[in-house]
Structure formats: structure tokens, C-alpha cells
Amino acid sequence: MVDTVNARVYATKNDLPEATRLEVIRLLNQRLADSIDLQTQCKQAHWNVKGPTFIALHKLFDDINEDVEEYSDLIAERVVQMGGVAEGTVGVVADRSTLVDYPIGLATGAEHVAALSDALAAFGRSVRLGIEEMNDLQDAGSADILTEISRGVDKWLWFVEAHQQGA
Numbered sequence: 001m002v003d004t005v006n007a008r009v010y011a012t013k014n015d016l017p018e019a020t021r022l023e024v025i026r027l028l029n030q031r032l033a034d035s036i037d038l039q040t041q042c043k044q045a046h047w048n049v050k051g052p053t054f055i056a057l058h059k060l061f062d063d064i065n066e067d068v069e070e071y072s073d074l075i076a077e078r079v080v081q082m083g084g085v086a087e088g089t090v091g092v093v094a095d096r097s098t099l100v101d102y103p104i105g106l107a108t109g110a111e112h113v114a115a116l117s118d119a120l121a122a123f124g125r126s127v128r129l130g131i132e133e134m135n136d137l138q139d140a141g142s143a144d145i146l147t148e149i150s151r152g153v154d155k156w157l158w159f160v161e162a163h164q165q166g167a
């Protein structure tokens with residue numbers, strides 16, 4: 001087991017109450033694990049997809065990965081701004097991610113579209129819940145970051161799902 005307890009909290013002149021910041025740090029580190037897991041799933045799909053739609057999906061999955069990398073960065077740096085420690089190692093992510101493990105044996109475009117759309121939808125749901133949590137904590141900045149991420153994930157889910165909707 002990985003030690004997933006927040007290592008420490010730094011003093012900051014940020015005026016959000018410490019109790020709020022502690023909860024924001026905890027919740028955002030959970031979303032960070034999901035986001036990093038999603039990055040690895042995009043790359044897994046990017047590398048292994050095969051078939052007549054190879055080039056379109058190979059490029060699409062890498063474009064999604066680039067944006068998801070940005071999402072991870074936004075979340076991780078918000079954690080640190082709150083005085084926390086961003087917990088983004090592979091060990092922590094494997095322990096904490098709420099996403100289903102990406103199946104290793106997939107090959108066709110249809111298989112990867114199905115798996116990655118599942119992952120994007122699951123991440124989209126967890127981020128949307130996160131917006132509500134940040135609103136409840138009255139942290140508009142974190143809610144805004146998650147809202148931006150949510151918009152992006154909704155867009156990428158559309159891009160991926162469009163491959164199964166025209167058939």
C-alpha cells in the first residue's frame with residue numbers, strides 16, 4: 001500500500017480558511033489521480049490502435065492526451081497553491097484512481113473508442129462532482145478550474161463518441 005495521507009500542509013497567506021484548503025487538497029488529489037490515469041489510458045490507445053481508422057484515431061488519442069496532461073497540471077498546481085503536496089506518482093495514482101483499468105488486449109478502433117469513451121465519461125462525471133464539492137467549499141477558483149476541465153472532457157467525449165454514432 002502506498003501512503004496516501006497528505007504529507008504536509010504549508011503555511012500560506014492565501015485567505016481561504018485552512019479547513020477549506022485541507023478539504024480542497026484532499027479532493028483535488030483524488031481528481032489528480034483520475035486525470036493522470038486518464039493520460040496513461042490515452043497513450044495506451046494512441047500506441048496500440050489498429051485498423052482502417054488508424055491514423056485518425058492515433059492522432060486524436062494523442063491530442064486528447066495533450067489536453068489531459070494540462071488538466072493534471074492545473075489540478076496539481078492548485079493543490080500546491082492551497083499549501084498542499086501534489087500527489088502524482090505512479091504508485092499513488094494506481095492506488096487512488098477511480099477509473100477502471102484500461103484493458104491491455106484491445107486492438108481495433110471500435111474497441112479503443114469504446115474503452116476511451118468509457119474512461120472520458122467516468123472522468124467527466126468525477127470532475128462534475130468535483131465542481132459541486134468546490135462550490136460547497138466556497139472555493140470558486142478550484143470550481144473554475146474543474147469547470148474548464150469539464151468543458152474540455154465533454155468536447156473530447158464528443159470527438160471520440162462521434163466514431164460510433166455515424167455507423
Ligand SMILES: [Fe+2]
Pocket residue numbers: 046062
Ligand atoms: Fe506518439
